Amino acid sequence: MEIALNQPAPLFKRLTWFDWLFAAIVAGGLLFALSRYGEFMDIYEKAILLAAIPSLAAFGWFWKPFRVLFIAVGALSLVAIGQYDGDLGRMEQAFLLKYLISSQAAIMWMCALFLLATVTYWAGLLARSDFLNRTGTAMVWVAVTLGFVGLMVRWYESYLIGPDVGHIPVSNLYEVFVLFCLITSMMYLYYEARYQARQLGGFVLIIISAAVGFILWYTFDRGAHEIQPLVPALKSWWMKLHVPANFVGYGAFSIAAMLGVAYLLSARGILASRLPKPEVIDDIMYKAIAIGFAFFTIATILGAMWAAEAWGGYWSWDPKETWALIVWLNYAAWLHIRLVKGLRGPMLAWWAVVGLFVTTFAFIGVNMFLSGLHSYGEL
Amino acid sequence: MNTATASFGKSLFELLSSMRFAISLLSILAIASIIGTVLKQAEPYNNYVIQLGPYWFQVFEKLGLYDVYHAAWFLVILTFLVASVSVCIWRNAPNFAREMKSFREQVSEQSLAAFKHKHEAVTAHSPESLAAQAEAYLTGQGYAVKRVARDDGLLLAAKAGKWNRLGYFLAHAAIVLICIGGLMDGNLVFKAQQLLGMKKIETRDIPQSEVPAISRLSPDNPSFRGSVQIPEGSSADVAFLNVADGYLVQDLPFTVALKQFRIEHYSTGQPKSFESDLEIFDRSGKKIREATIAVNHPLIHDGIAIYQASFADGGTKLSLRGWNLFASQAATFEVDGVVHQNTTLTSAAGDYTLEFTDFRPFNIENVGGEIDTGRDAMAVLGGSPVSDNKHLRNVGPSFQYKLRDARGQAREYSNYMLPMQLDDRWYMMSGVRETPNEAFRYLRMPLDASGSLDSFMRLRGALMNPDLRPEIAARFARQALPENAWNTEIEDKLKFSASQVLALFATGGFQALSGFIEARVPEAERDKAAETYLRILELSAFEALQIANRLDKQPPPAANDATGWLVRDTLNSLSDMFVYGAPIYLQLMQYDEVKASGLQLTRSPGKSVVYFGSLLLTLGVFFMFYVRERRVWIRIKPGHALLAMSAAKHTLDFDKEFAQHAQALDTLAK
Numbered sequence A: 001m002e003i004a005l006n007q008p009a010p011l012f013k014r015l016t017w018f019d020w021l022f023a024a025i026v027a028g029g030l031l032f033a034l035s036r037y038g039e040f041m042d043i044y045e046k047a048i049l050l051a052a053i054p055s056l057a058a059f060g061w062f063w064k065p066f067r068v069l070f071i072a073v074g075a076l077s078l079v080a081i082g083q084y085d086g087d088l089g090r091m092e093q094a095f096l097l098k099y100l101i102s103s104q105a106a107i108m109w110m111c112a113l114f115l116l117a118t119v120t121y122w123a124g125l126l127a128r129s130d131f132l133n134r135t136g137t138a139m140v141w142v143a144v145t146l147g148f149v150g151l152m153v154r155w156y157e158s159y160l161i162g163p164d165v166g167h168i169p170v171s172n173l174y175e176v177f178v179l180f181c182l183i184t185s186m187m188y189l190y191y192e193a194r195y196q197a198r199q200l201g202g203f204v205l206i207i208i209s210a211a212v213g214f215i216l217w218y219t220f221d222r223g224a225h226e227i228q229p230l231v232p233a234l235k236s237w238w239m240k241l242h243v244p245a246n247f248v249g250y251g252a253f254s255i256a257a258m259l260g261v262a263y264l265l266s267a268r269g270i271l272a273s274r275l276p277k278p279e280v281i282d283d284i285m286y287k288a289i290a291i292g293f294a295f296f297t298i299a300t301i302l303g304a305m306w307a308a309e310a311w312g313g314y315w316s317w318d319p320k321e322t323w324a325l326i327v328w329l330n331y332a333a334w335l336h337i338r339l340v341k342g343l344r345g346p347m348l349a350w351w352a353v354v355g356l357f358v359t360t361f362a363f364i365g366v367n368m369f370l371s372g373l374h375s376y377g378e379l
Numbered sequence B: 001m002n003t004a005t006a007s008f009g010k011s012l013f014e015l016l017s018s019m020r021f022a023i024s025l026l027s028i029l030a031i032a033s034i035i036g037t038v039l040k041q042a043e044p045y046n047n048y049v050i051q052l053g054p055y056w057f058q059v060f061e062k063l064g065l066y067d068v069y070h071a072a073w074f075l076v077i078l079t080f081l082v083a084s085v086s087v088c089i090w091r092n093a094p095n096f097a098r099e100m101k102s103f104r105e106q107v108s109e110q111s112l113a114a115f116k117h118k119h120e121a122v123t124a125h126s127p128e129s130l131a132a133q134a135e136a137y138l139t140g141q142g143y144a145v146k147r148v149a150r151d152d153g154l155l156l157a158a159k160a161g162k163w164n165r166l167g168y169f170l171a172h173a174a175i176v177l178i179c180i181g182g183l184m185d186g187n188l189v190f191k192a193q194q195l196l197g198m199k200k201i202e203t204r205d206i207p208q209s210e211v212p213a214i215s216r217l218s219p220d221n222p223s224f225r226g227s228v229q230i231p232e233g234s235s236a237d238v239a240f241l242n243v244a245d246g247y248l249v250q251d252l253p254f255t256v257a258l259k260q261f262r263i264e265h266y267s268t269g270q271p272k273s274f275e276s277d278l279e280i281f282d283r284s285g286k287k288i289r290e291a292t293i294a295v296n297h298p299l300i301h302d303g304i305a306i307y308q309a310s311f312a313d314g315g316t317k318l319s320l321r322g323w324n325l326f327a328s329q330a331a332t333f334e335v336d337g338v339v340h341q342n343t344t345l346t347s348a349a350g351d352y353t354l355e356f357t358d359f360r361p362f363n364i365e366n367v368g369g370e371i372d373t374g375r376d377a378m379a380v381l382g383g384s385p386v387s388d389n390k391h392l393r394n395v396g397p398s399f400q401y402k403l404r405d406a407r408g409q410a411r412e413y414s415n416y417m418l419p420m421q422l423d424d425r426w427y428m429m430s431g432v433r434e435t436p437n438e439a440f441r442y443l444r445m446p447l448d449a450s451g452s453l454d455s456f457m458r459l460r461g462a463l464m465n466p467d468l469r470p471e472i473a474a475r476f477a478r479q480a481l482p483e484n485a486w487n488t489e490i491e492d493k494l495k496f497s498a499s500q501v502l503a504l505f506a507t508g509g510f511q512a513l514s515g516f517i518e519a520r521v522p523e524a525e526r527d528k529a530a531e532t533y534l535r536i537l538e539l540s541a542f543e544a545l546q547i548a549n550r551l552d553k554q555p556p557p558a559a560n561d562a563t564g565w566l567v568r569d570t571l572n573s574l575s576d577m578f579v580y581g582a583p584i585y586l587q588l589m590q591y592d593e594v595k596a597s598g599l600q601l602t603r604s605p606g607k608s609v610v611y612f613g614s615l616l617l618t619l620g621v622f623f624m625f626y627v628r629e630r631r632v633w634i635r636i637k638p639g640h641a642l643l644a645m646s647a648a649k650h651t652l653d654f655d656k657e658f659a660q661h662a663q664a665l666d667t668l669a670k
Ligand code: HEM
Pocket: A332, A335, A336, A338, A339, B016, B017, B018, B019, B021, B022, B081, B084, B085, B088, B092, B164, B168, B171, B172, B175, B621, B624, B625, B648
């Protein structure tokens, strides 16, 4: 009877052996990293690393596919590190590194797979082919895996360039664009599975493809993929928290905007029969904006605390800060509009779409057009 | 209170607490915030005048657009937001608090039957046994359940997720807290004092000690954010606060001294760290503390946080050698200077003021070469992330100065101390520009085989010297003509041409020559004439170098490529001198560097309030999003059960959960 009633069992009874194995791997892996690389970390960074153990384990228990992703990324990264064996020159000699899992190769594969997945999802949507949609999903999974491998290996490579050059790869526009692609697609994968909504892949992947386009342009035209040492202002453990939190926000808002487009098209009868029901799209949009808003709040607070330590004031009305506030206010307004009867539906979808422009401006527009204290990337 | 004010108060209350008003406020605040990111804030007022013109400058100033975020109208919007949130909390508090406690067990059967989410089941179980099972089920699902007896059966009233409501209080109260904290760190007190005439902004450029009390803030000032620059070996007991078009002096409760400022560099030359070794003395001069601060690692003393904010030159001593560029001799003179100080230069052309503005011990320059992305097959995969910085090079020290003439016109110069190699030859470089937004244009002066400027200066002097011209022209003509043409008319003509070319060149460089050609030579023959003149000039210059060396008792120049280039480069350089804008060139011979560290000092009592508010905000937001508030009622009568469900927010999760409960009821009722 209990099963029929869907009664939740206590957490620890619900965990399988694989869950425990995963947690053990996370703990083992991170503790090993601590013992091996601890000398490069300050006390805060060690604390962050230790706190990551329960967080990652809990995240894997909450979202099961993450366990496989984590193990795959870890294993491939270790293979890459083994192949390097402390010698950067191996990048051009070792076959695996040269063509697959050196940071740059892995990231380029990620880019290619995202573009392919976009096409596949759209073909799946138009042909109503579940097979194609599933293929799209598989491609995104592989892309995410390789993207994370790319970042992990890049982290290692940066230390090979020089122990004082090494740093976590979230410090310039190139790296955060990769991070953006990864976080956005992971969030999408979660919603896709949860809502059985593979038809939305084509929409979300458009924004990821745009980011991929930027990465490629930035790489080939500007050589932005080169690892540069950190400017003094960025040498802080705050960066490890502030930047990823921000990108959960940016990613979630982008997803919401693309779902807004899907919603509006469907409301006009375009692709309506192929897309999930409007309520479903609306619900995912709300979920995305909620998580985005929560993380953006945290990111802004962390940013303020970092600013207090680096610039001598938690709020300086620097353009980047101010635009973060504008983005935040925009989505606060969105959340309240949703609470007013009669303003929901297309109005909210439009607002989410416009929100993407606000977000994009805060993300790169500020770096392009305005000057300020934020120094991680100028175009 | 009469009814009119009462109803006004009521509608104000309604307005402030209405959601549409809240949405409008959030949007207006967002839009207003944009202004300050588009128009650069807190620039010197002169920049605005230049940018906007005098009329719009005044309009913008009236609107407070140079410091938007402290403008009165901006504060009014913020105040409205705080008022709106407060009224909103005030209005919702009683309801929400009641809701958190209440099970709403008074609900009538009719109203349950009118619920959108309801489900009925027939049952053979007795009301008590079904109720016991259902209660166990709901408890298992995380609900708090209250059982109430009703005349013909009973009612289970269940609720879950009351923290959602708590989240509402936390998040919205946090907004108020954060705004209050921000206000505490703002400049409201000063603004009030300014309005009452108790404080005044200082706009004059005078020594700090002469700033009158009306523009000084006491050490007890509860909140400030100022900055100060301290040269190595000096100290400061004040900070400066930039306000509008002036500043205020903030007296500190202690004295900060800078022992040393250090910059470390990566191997590629980019800066790696900025550090200051500080000493803190109390007012009586007793040393209380020593500390090293760096970017991201401030020192907190006496509630005042001291940050590494910037660095600058702190008055480096410069020993310079000067050349008079238009003199006929290569004689030099010595000048001593200190960065941030002025020196007067007296010359035949009038007096000049030399204003030394900066000194840089390192200059990392990109010396040639494009970025090549990817070299081989790797290019397909994006190339290597290992940057080759082979084009980046430290080209050594440089110093900057302004040369101001008697009329007050100034140009800015930037001279490198060490020669630079360009196209395989070595030059001394001196940059010039008229305004700070321009890039420097460089005068390149060639070095001779012994690596000095002597040959260049000697040749320059000879070419500037009208007395030498007949001899130069004569030697040139003899060299150019076969012996049988000597002492003929052709030689005279050639001599005349050479003298003319040399004279023209000495008054205006190539520009003068081409002007002359354009004026005198028909268009079709200009190219040819130019070529001829150039040839004459180069050969004459070579003769001039011979003469100059002889006069200076130097060995004659070798007749080789290097000399050829020296002559050509000298001519180019000489020609550029006419647009260089200064009659002298200053070469840096020696320096004694003194650095200065820019510190930021802040006292912000609101910080902890803001941080506490931030914590509440985060908690509140998570509670509101991730604790779902919902209620379930199960009305059980003999043979029949009615399940109804409600929530403040309807999401798909809610529908799913309702379906699950309905199914559970069916199972239990069976
Ligand atoms: C910067 C300002 C504000 C922020 C960041 C903020 C944030 C939020 C958030 C995140 C929610 C939850 C929305 C959801 O669960 O979907 C919420 C709900 C709400 N807010 Fe605000 N809010 C702000 C200002 C206001 C103002 C000015 C009012 C008053 C008019 C207001 C009234 C409400 C109400 C009534 C709710 C619904 C609570 C509920 O039923 O659960 N908010 N707010």
